[in-house]
Amino acid sequence: MRKNEKPLIKLENVSVSFPVKNDFPFQKKRYVRAVTDVSMEIYPGETFGLVGESGCGKSTLANTTLGIQKVDSGKIFFEDQELTAMDKKQLKAARRSMQMIFQDPFSSLNPRFSVYEIISEPLRIVGGYTREQMRELVGNMLQEVGLSAGDMDRFPSDFSGGQKQRIGIARALILKPKYLVCDEPVSALDVSVHAQILNLLMDLQDKYHITYLFISHNLAVVKRICSRVLVMYFGKVMEYGDVDKIFANPVHPYTQALMSAIFDTDIDHKHERVRLKGEVPSPINPPIGCRFCGRCPQELDRCKEGDPPLLEIEEDHYVACFRHGIVEAETDG
Ligand SMILES: Nc1ncnc2c1ncn2[C@@H]1O[C@H](COP(=O)(O)OP(=O)(O)OP(=O)(O)O)[C@@H](O)[C@H]1O
Ligand code: SF4
Ligand SMILES: [Mg+2]
Structure with missing residues (x-):
């Protein structure tokens, strides 16, 4: 948490589970616990x-922060308004300020629709714009994302992967949202265009003061563009807070393992390669x-007994591990 600063998004103890299909009749109902007790700002x-x-x-x-994924328990706030307490009409109004760009621009753009139809769709859903106004807004937005206004009457198949993602970004920004979820926005694209798309997102953020939730497997990119980060493992927060503090001093054994794998080829890296033991557990039976537990190279006996709480070990740096914050004198189990 940052002192004296008001969050745009706040999650309090949010949990989400999905029912799993039974393997045989009369089997006890089972659930995948996708998100468990997550709090963040x-x-x-x-x-x-x-x-x-x-x-x-x-x-x-990410979907819970947009109000498009129902939660089992917990609360979500957007600018002090509780999304989890809103009715459909209120949620629809709040969602105008929140958008998303998808991982795969190849499947997220309908090939039968023109670029104009794709980008103007959010305007048509909100209503109140003439066709001329919409064409002007779409033309301007295409230029903002590095395409030209003349592209609006073409179809997605005329564009490369990077250009398709630019169209996806234009669609997400046409209503000038305050909050944008970028769910692995470059991972489906050719490596040669990653930097261009990331730079475009950063430029647009500066220009429109948009808040981004940026999902990525690439920790080097996260280090470069994010101010804060949340490290998740099996639906739970392992480490969370200021990027510079966490990258300089990764405290959770899982964060250490992730970072050591990513920076293995970086000659400047200070972290030894951490090899995880055991198998990835089943999400149905965590x-x-x-x-x-079971994969942690630093496991203690007590780790199997209960969940470690998320504790602030320095300002805006939180860790959920029994090795940090509670029991200092414990020895290896
Ligand atoms: N609609 C759904 N119905 C059932 N299970 C789901 C559904 N959506 C997600 N899950 C399960 O919830 C867990 C979390 O999935 P999620 O897609 O959020 O993970 P992720 O971290 O985004 O993964 P990836 O990096 O592969 O995109 C997984 O075990 C997944 O199989
Ligand atoms: S609580 Fe125990 S098992 Fe979990 S990360 Fe810390 S040392 Fe490892
Ligand atoms: Mg995902």
Whole structure:
């Protein structure tokens, strides 16, 4: 938490689970616990990173912040308004200020629609714009994202992957949102265009003061563009807070493992390669105690007994690990 600063988005103890199909009749109902007891804050104008292995709940958590994923429990606030207490009409109005760009621009743009139809769709849903006004807004937005107004009557198949993502960004920004979820926005694109798209997102953020939730597997990019970060493992927060503090001093064994893998080829890196033991557990039956039990190279006996609480170890640097914050004198289990 940052002192004296009001968050744009605030999550309080948010949990989400999905029912799993039974393997045989009369089986007890089972659930995937995608997100468990997550609390976090995202501040206006920042780029907030969300990292963790595939399937750990990043997209589900991002969707809760947009009000498009129902929660089992917990509260979500957007600018002091509780999204989780809104009716459909209120939620629709709040969502005007929140948008998303998708990982895969190849499948997220309908090939039968022209670029004009794709980008103007949010304007048509909100209503109140003439066709001339919409064409002008779409033309201006195309120029903002590095395309030309003349592109609006073409179709997605005429464009490269990077250009398609620019169209996706134009669509997301046409209503001038305050908050944008970028769910792995470059991972489906050719490496040669990653930097261009990331630079475009940064330029647009500066110009329109948009707050980003940025999901990525690439920790080097997170370090470069994010101000704060949340490290997730099996639906839970492992480490969270200021990017510079966490990258300079990764405290949680899972964060250390993620960072050591990413920076293995970086000659300047200070972290030894951490090798995780054990198998990735089942999301239907997560380990009892700390979620990282069984894979953690620093596991203690007590780690299987209960969940470590998320504790602030320095300003805006939180860690959920029994090795930090509570029991100082414990020895290896
Ligand atoms: N609609 C759904 N129905 C059932 N299970 C779901 C649904 N959406 C997600 N899950 C499950 O919830 C867990 C978290 O999924 P989620 O997509 O949020 O992970 P992720 O971190 O975004 O993964 P990735 O990095 O692969 O995109 C996974 O076990 C996934 O299979
Ligand atoms: S609580 Fe225990 S198992 Fe979990 S990360 Fe810390 S040392 Fe490892
Ligand atoms: Mg995802």
